[in-house]
Amino acid sequence: MKETQAYISAHQDRFLTELLEFLRIPSISADPANAGSVRRAAEWMAENLKKAGVDHVRLEETAGFPIVYGEKMVDAKAPTVLVYGHYDVQPADPLDLWDNPPFDPIIKNEVIYARGSCDDKGQVFMHVKAFEAMYAAGELTCNVKFMIEGEEEIGSNNLSTFVCAHKDLLKADVILISDTAIIANDTPSIDVGLRGLSYMEVSVQGPNRDLHSGVYGGAVANPINILCEMISSMHDEFNRITIPGFYDGVLDVSPADRAAMAQTPFDLEAYQNDLGIHAVHGEKGFSTIERASIRPTLDVNGIWGGYTGEGAKTVLPSMAYAKISMRLVPNQSSEQITKLFTDYFLAAAPKGVKVTVTPHHGGEAYLMPTDSIAFQAASEALAKTFGKEPVPTRGGGSIPIVALFEKELGIKSILMGFGLDSDAIHSPNEHYGLFNFYKGIETIPYFFSNYNELYQQ
Ligand code: BES
Ligand code: MN
Ligand code: MN
Numbered sequence: 001m002k003e004t005q006a007y008i009s010a011h012q013d014r015f016l017t018e019l020l021e022f023l024r025i026p027s028i029s030a031d032p033a034n035a036g037s038v039r040r041a042a043e044w045m046a047e048n049l050k051k052a053g054v055d056h057v058r059l060e061e062t063a064g065f066p067i068v069y070g071e072k073m074v075d076a077k078a079p080t081v082l083v084y085g086h087y088d089v090q091p092a093d094p095l096d097l098w099d100n101p102p103f104d105p106i107i108k109n110e111v112i113y114a115r116g117s118c119d120d121k122g123q124v125f126m127h128v129k130a131f132e133a134m135y136a137a138g139e140l141t142c143n144v145k146f147m148i149e150g151e152e153e154i155g156s157n158n159l160s161t162f163v164c165a166h167k168d169l170l171k172a173d174v175i176l177i178s179d180t181a182i183i184a185n186d187t188p189s190i191d192v193g194l195r196g197l198s199y200m201e202v203s204v205q206g207p208n209r210d211l212h213s214g215v216y217g218g219a220v221a222n223p224i225n226i227l228c229e230m231i232s233s234m235h236d237e238f239n240r241i242t243i244p245g246f247y248d249g250v251l252d253v254s255p256a257d258r259a260a261m262a263q264t265p266f267d268l269e270a271y272q273n274d275l276g277i278h279a280v281h282g283e284k285g286f287s288t289i290e291r292a293s294i295r296p297t298l299d300v301n302g303i304w305g306g307y308t309g310e311g312a313k314t315v316l317p318s319m320a321y322a323k324i325s326m327r328l329v330p331n332q333s334s335e336q337i338t339k340l341f342t343d344y345f346l347a348a349a350p351k352g353v354k355v356t357v358t359p360h361h362g363g364e365a366y367l368m369p370t371d372s373i374a375f376q377a378a379s380e381a382l383a384k385t386f387g388k389e390p391v392p393t394r395g396g397g398s399i400p401i402v403a404l405f406e407k408e409l410g411i412k413s414i415l416m417g418f419g420l421d422s423d424a425i426h427s428p429n430e431h432y433g434l435f436n437f438y439k440g441i442e443t444i445p446y447f448f449s450n451y452n453e454l455y456q457q
Contacts, residue, residue, distance in 0.1 A: 003137035004445045008129070012438060015129045016112075018048065019437070022087075022121050023105040023114040029065060029088035029154045038150050041087045041121075042066045045128075045148055052132035054146060060166075062158035065150030069169075072135065073143045079455040080143040081448065082172035082411065083131075084401070085124025085179060086152030089116035090426045097428035110434045117432035119425035123178040123418060124148055126437060130444035139445070141452040145172055149401075152179075155199075155361025156401040163401070163408050173455065174374040175405055176447065178440060180395050180417030185435055187265050188382040190375065191415040193293065193394035194402055196328030196365035198337045199301075202227070202345060204320045205354040210306070211316040221352040223320035224305050230348045230355075231322065234298055238284035241298050241326075243344045251331040253294050261289055264391055274422050293394035297327045323360075327396065334362035334400075363400020366413070373454035374414040381446035382416070385439060416447060 008015075027041035028034040042059055049057045049070045057070035065088065073080075092102035092115045100106050105114035112122065127146070134140040147170065149159045163170060180191040206223040207216070236242050253261075266289055272278060282291035291297075301324065306317030326337055342357045349355040368375065370392055382390040395415065402413045418440040424430045 001134075001139055001445050001449055004130075004133045004139045005442065007133040007137045008438075008441055011129075011133070012441075015125075015441065016434070016437070018129075019112070019122060019125050020105045020114075022048075022125060023112070023116055024103055026092075026103045027088050027116070027121075027150065028091050029151050030091050035065075038065050038088055042068050042148075042150055045087050046070070048125075048128055049146060052128050053135040054131065054144075060162060062151075062162055064158040067150070067159060067162055068148040069146065071143070071145040072131070072140065074140055075143065078142050078452055079173040080145060080171065081451065082145045082147060082170060082175045083124075083127045084175055084177050084405075084413070085127065085148050086120045086150065087124065087148050088150040088153050089119070089121065090153050092428075094428065099429055102428075102430070107434070111431045112434065112437070113429055113431045115430050117430055118419040118423040118436075119430065120152070120179045122432040122437055123440065126178060126418070126440035127176070127444060129441050130448075133441070134445050134448060140448070142448045144448075145170065152399070152401070155363075156404075157361065159401055160404055160408075163404060167409060170409055170411075172409075172411055174451065175402075175411050175413040176374075176444075177399070177402070177413055177415050178417050178444075179399060180397065180415045181419040181421050181423070182417065182436075183265055183391060183393065184420065185433070185439075186386075186388070188386040188388060188390040189264075189393045190378055190382065190390050191395035191417060192368040192370055192375075192392045193330070194366040194415070195293070195296075195396055195398050196332060196334050196363050196403070197398040197400060198326045198328065198334045198341065198362045199360040200324045200326075200338065200341055200345075201358045201360060202322050202324060203356045204230070204349070205318065205356075206320075206352065207316070207318050210318050213314045213316040216316050220316060221350065222316050223353055224317055226350060226353050227303070227305070227320040227322060230345065231300055231303075231324070233348060234344070239282055240284070241296065243298075243340050245340050246296070246337065249331045250296065250329055253290075258290065261294075261394075262287065264289060264393060292396040294329060296329050296332060299325055299327075301325050327398065328365050330365045330367050332365065334364055338362060361400070363398060364403035366399075366402045366406070368412060368414065372412065372414075374412065374451060377447050377450035377454055378414050378416045380450050381443050384446050385443040414447075416443070418443075
């Protein structure tokens, strides 16, 4: 990998310039107003892959945004690595909380600030540049397929359809993904788990119009009051979720694994300081790391209704709404949890209000075995470039397509992410360290060479 690393050093400034260009495209998949930009990001990525030397690069059209596909087959006897990532990003609002416009990237103190810098443009782009370097240096030993989608942040529904319809095209030995985090820049780690997801939207309807809260208040059910009661009834005093059957089948983590988790470096004070909180909060009997990775959760993501404008308007609202997500762990089924939530919510509504429940996207949790050659290849690659053995960790976020890859393609994924939890993904001032960007580009080629070697043994 000597030539590859030399190539990277020689071209690192251009790599950064290109990434900044990519980050300027506001590819917000959730916002129809940005549809043109999402497509433009796909086209940009396709162009960049072509220039890097990838063959058969094309946009695979879907019912939504295109999937960027390309491949380089170097040797029929070599293993094939499928690189997955996403070029779409989360909405940037609230815009006024950004110190710098989200799609006008700047570099401050060795850190790139922009929406998508870490999740996932900056990370998926490391793979394109690592590929470019390996190929240019004549050191690419694995076959590579790229599949970069534009709908990860809205549930990957069209990618699921594409995957099911293109099983031959996507044949590979392993899927490599950088869309997660390491513990710290001096503590490399590999995510061996992802949580699943059930995302719901609910509404509560009371009277047929907004009412004077003095004339009617006290005599008519207030949908926001009711919604708040219904939501708070879903946790008990131990912060456990009360929906009947919610924990059925949840795979208990062994005492040995929990003991290992307790050994992972974690600085509670730094964690609290980063978030500006004075105490953590969560399910009784579990540590912060456990609460945010191996335990299922229920969180309100947004709640609205009534009057939220300037000043005070005395009104008893007609409607109340909330978006609620549940993070799931291995052995919970997203479909089953969606059903349990729906049953509970409909049954919990008092007389005098009408309730609706609409499921949004969902997906299953994922667990990666640590005794695979892919894990070993990643582990040794990180050990080489960080000078320290990586720690296996369970991530709290979700990439629902990963479980689908395993179910439909029979291929396991390796989550070799380079972000930090403090990178503010999905938040204002999302950022990605230059250290992390370059460390990723440096490390990825070692994964490929290690993987090929282990595969050939
Ligand atoms: N890259 C994240 C997932 C992630 C982040 C996993 C950090 C582990 C650590 C991904 O882009 C994401 O945000 N996924 C969504 C799910 C999707 C269905 C909207 C999530 O986790 O909320
Ligand atoms: Mn992501
Ligand atoms: Mn995301």
